[in-house]
Amino acid sequence: MAKKTVASLQTGDGRTFSKVIRVVKSPKTGAYMFAEEMVPNEKVKEAIAK
Numbered sequence: 001m002a003k004k005t006v007a008s009l010q011t012g013d014g015r016t017f018s019k020v021i022r023v024v025k026s027p028k029t030g031a032y033m034f035a036e037e038m039v040p041n042e043k044v045k046e047a048i049a050k
Contacts, residue, residue, distance in 0.1 A: 015041075016040060016041055017038045017039065017040055017041065018038070018039060018040075018041055018044050019036060019037070019038055020036070020037050020038075020039055020044060020047045020048060021034055021035070021036050022034070022035045022047075022048065022050070023035075
């Protein structure tokens with residue numbers, strides 16, 4: 001049987017967070033890596049400035 005999506009479980013709070021993806025250089029190997037983190041929308045600029 002197919003599963004039915006229950007709309008009542010969705011609170012609408014999903015848009016209060018943003019996924020920030022930064023490129024960081026590894027100090028050990030010198031290779032570039034992607035650092036991903038979920039931050040509140042109010043703190044996006046602080047997360048990018050790290």
